Amino acid sequence: MDASDLIAMSKPARGEAGRTGDWRSARPVVDASACIAATQDRVTCQICWAHCPDACIEQGAPPAVDLEFCKGCGICADVCPAHAIAMVPEAEHGVCEAAEGGTR
Amino acid sequence: MTRITDLPVEEQVLPGNRACAGCGLGIGLRAILKALEGRAVMTVPASCLTVLGGMYPVTSVQMPWVNCAFPSTAAVAAGISAGLRATGRSEELTVLAMAGDGGTADIGIQALSGAAERNDDLIYLCYDNEAYMNTGTQRSGSTPAGARTTTTWRGKRENPKDVPRIMEAHRVPYVAVTSAAFPTDVYDKVAKARQMRGLRYLHMHTPCPSGWGFDPALSVRLGKMAVECGLAILYEVERGAFRLTGRSAALAKAGRPLEPVDACLDAQSRFKGLDAEARAAIQAWVDERWVEALERHERGR
Amino acid sequence: MTVRIITGNEAAAWGARLARVQVVAAYPITPQSPVVETLSAWVESGEMPAELIAVESEHSAMSVCIGAATAGARAFTATSSNGLAYMTEQIWWAAGARLPLVMCVANRSLAAPWNVLNDQQDSMSVRDAGWVQLYCRDNQEVLDTVVQGYRIAERLNVPVMVCYDGFLLSHTAMPVEVPDAAAVDAFLPPRPQPLQIVDPADPRNIGPVVMADPRRDADGVLRGAYLELRAAHHEALLEALEAVPEVGEAWARATGRPGCGLVAEHRLDDAEIALVAAGSLVTQSTLVADLLREEGLPVGVLGIRCCRPFPAAAVRERLRGVRAALVLDKALSYGYAGPIATDLRAALYGTPDAPAVYGAVCGLGGRDVTPEALAEAARAALADARAGAVERPLAWIGRMAREEAR
Numbered sequence: 103m104d105a106s107d108l109i110a111m112s113k114p115a116r117g118e119a120g121r122t123g124d125w126r127s128a129r130p131v132v133d134a135s136a137c138i139a140a141t142q143d144r145v146t147c148q149i150c151w152a153h154c155p156d157a158c159i160e161q162g163a164p165p166a167v168d169l170e171f172c173k174g175c176g177i178c179a180d181v182c183p184a185h186a187i188a189m190v191p192e193a194e195h196g197v198c199e200a201a202e203g204g205t206r
Numbered sequence: 207m208t209r210i211t212d213l214p215v216e217e218q219v220l221p222g223n224r225a226c227a228g229c230g231l232g233i234g235l236r237a238i239l240k241a242l243e244g245r246a247v248m249t250v251p252a253s254c255l256t257v258l259g260g261m262y263p264v265t266s267v268q269m270p271w272v273n274c275a276f277p278s279t280a281a282v283a284a285g286i287s288a289g290l291r292a293t294g295r296s297e298e299l300t301v302l303a304m305a306g307d308g309g310t311a312d313i314g315i316q317a318l319s320g321a322a323e324r325n326d327d328l329i330y331l332c333y334d335n336e337a338y339m340n341t342g343t344q345r346s347g348s349t350p351a352g353a354r355t356t357t358t359w360r361g362k363r364e365n366p367k368d369v370p371r372i373m374e375a376h377r378v379p380y381v382a383v384t385s386a387a388f389p390t391d392v393y394d395k396v397a398k399a400r401q402m403r404g405l406r407y408l409h410m411h412t413p414c415p416s417g418w419g420f421d422p423a424l425s426v427r428l429g430k431m432a433v434e435c436g437l438a439i440l441y442e443v444e445r446g447a448f449r450l451t452g453r454s455a456a457l458a459k460a461g462r463p464l465e466p467v468d469a470c471l472d473a474q475s476r477f478k479g480l481d482a483e484a485r486a487a488i489q490a491w492v493d494e495r496w497v498e499a500l501e502r503h504e505r506g507r
Numbered sequence: 508m509t510v511r512i513i514t515g516n517e518a519a520a521w522g523a524r525l526a527r528v529q530v531v532a533a534y535p536i537t538p539q540s541p542v543v544e545t546l547s548a549w550v551e552s553g554e555m556p557a558e559l560i561a562v563e564s565e566h567s568a569m570s571v572c573i574g575a576a577t578a579g580a581r582a583f584t585a586t587s588s589n590g591l592a593y594m595t596e597q598i599w600w601a602a603g604a605r606l607p608l609v610m611c612v613a614n615r616s617l618a619a620p621w622n623v624l625n626d627q628q629d630s631m632s633v634r635d636a637g638w639v640q641l642y643c644r645d646n647q648e649v650l651d652t653v654v655q656g657y658r659i660a661e662r663l664n665v666p667v668m669v670c671y672d673g674f675l676l677s678h679t680a681m682p683v684e685v686p687d688a689a690a691v692d693a694f695l696p697p698r699p700q701p702l703q704i705v706d707p708a709d710p711r712n713i714g715p716v717v718m719a720d721p722r723r724d725a726d727g728v729l730r731g732a733y734l735e736l737r738a739a740h741h742e743a744l745l746e747a748l749e750a751v752p753e754v755g756e757a758w759a760r761a762t763g764r765p766g767c768g769l770v771a772e773h774r775l776d777d778a779e780i781a782l783v784a785a786g787s788l789v790t791q792s793t794l795v796a797d798l799l800r801e802e803g804l805p806v807g808v809l810g811i812r813c814c815r816p817f818p819a820a821a822v823r824e825r826l827r828g829v830r831a832a833l834v835l836d837k838a839l840s841y842g843y844a845g846p847i848a849t850d851l852r853a854a855l856y857g858t859p860d861a862p863a864v865y866g867a868v869c870g871l872g873g874r875d876v877t878p879e880a881l882a883e884a885a886r887a888a889l890a891d892a893r894a895g896a897v898e899r900p901l902a903w904i905g906r907m908a909r910e911e912a913r
Binding site for chain 2: 106110111112113114115116117118119120121122125126145146147148149151152153154155156157158161168170171172173174175176177179180181189
Binding site for chain 3: 105106107109110112
């Protein structure tokens, strides 16, 4: 008998709560011309990466946001010292793709 | 002090978890687990962290994790620690007990005090979001005076318990206060605690958008404001030696008076309608603690 | 093998020592305290290579055992009475988490009012929690059952509660055969790989929130929810109906002593009335039955060693042909009946020619259950049975008559 039939033991996976990108009402859009890392073309600053509660930002120049799971909290935009991240309402993008998949 | 770009890139917290948008705990947890490099066993009682961890059979955190009953965190951690010693794995794994402020200051304090008195070999980290957030924002022993919760509709009358001081009174090897708004401060303190043995207590001030009533985008800003005005003070007590750390140390060095508490309080809807008297009482409480912290920093004890 | 004159508490400690328990959580409560005192002395002297954690409460005692067992260690604790009541939350947790712990309960009454003496209300009040519950007749059974308990627990991944009467056994010395360590080691190998996976290379979240309905894991496999896990737990306890006697037989082969199974019986073959009890009362009832046999009264005894799972088939089989069973409960579900009487009635329901089940409560708060009182209760029950009484009110053995109070 599989131990999973006897006790509850979860395995890690992304998207436990589904595609949390569909919680979002606004998405972070990085302006590479303002981003400190992008303008210096090296992985520096990364303040947005360190402060994302959801590990949805990948380090880089500029850092990349995982829109499948980004909940749109806007912390990255608030902490960016160069004001290089704008929270753009989702309505301007039409329907969010993340809404189509639903939870597993 | 570790720089942000020096933090490990490996993530133990996975995207798509169940935590609220803008959850301060998410920021702090990432830094905590980076400092442990995955080489730890967590034990977690009922709390927001349980929600973040996710529902069976999927979890959002890539760490060995043992759920435990609300009052039992420190005792289960002590048991895990003993069990790892008995099975020859205590060198490879740190035990991290991680509970909220209710699970620490209130229902968990007996087991925590027992573990501290025995100096059991574990890190206990309280993430303090200043109320029972997981159950809908009821007041805890760590809720600040004036804060409205669903059990203090007119604002809490009492000041919070000072759990780090309670832990200091146990003379454990390490007590530190950090803030989720400062991930490198969290990282450095957990990394330091990891190198020590015995009971290491960390208290992480943790902004909560839904429970405190502010825009989720402002979690880091609120956490920083709390430090600027002294509502939260960052320090550590290493084998009895006290020192302010991080931003609080910088504020002490600057020598200027702290910001008044007003801006920080006014940014949170839980303090809405606070009268002048209550506001003055909060300021007096903050001032008293800050003076005490400065004196201790000066004395080094 | 060595014969030692030891108390029930010392026998429990010997059981834990011989089982090579690795983590002991210790908290004092009368009448259990000598168990943890003895273990503390052995750990301090190095005679027992274990971690002893002197916790600040019974709640933490069980919590330490939960943590230690989850990490893969063999863990032990002991308690009594209000201590057991205080750790109730964790008793349920340990069972639901499927941890193979063994805990001794030196049975004592529950407050209020304060009373430190024996009855079985403490352990009976947690009989629904999902532990195997074994009750010991004498100190030899205490030692034997602790060691057997680990083999049962580790086979079924359920915790085992070893219950013995406070003071009557816990503080009464009697000869006990203490087997050689080698014989016990052959019977009880080190703890097998636990179900629980605590491994950074394969991280798992153990005991998380489980929803009402099955849910797919990351690989797309549908996993049962709370209800399925509880059903599996129930089935594991039912497996104990086979495991308990099998382990008892294996113990008998290892030590050369008669094994103990689900129930113990004495002179039931031609009995018209059976005294049914658990714990040291079984030993007393056996003596009383022999006395009554000398009077020509056909009395036998059915001892319930395993209260959970309840050995329904075994009691139906053993009580076949008996007119009535007089159940001597040292506990009571207030407002209804004694726990063993209730279980026995349920087990016999619908059985053709089932014996009548008469409930009696005795020994609460340490009230002495004298052979005379037991004999009198048995005679009255036999008379009622012969008169065809199917039901009768709960009898209180040894209760002061109202007239005496005046």
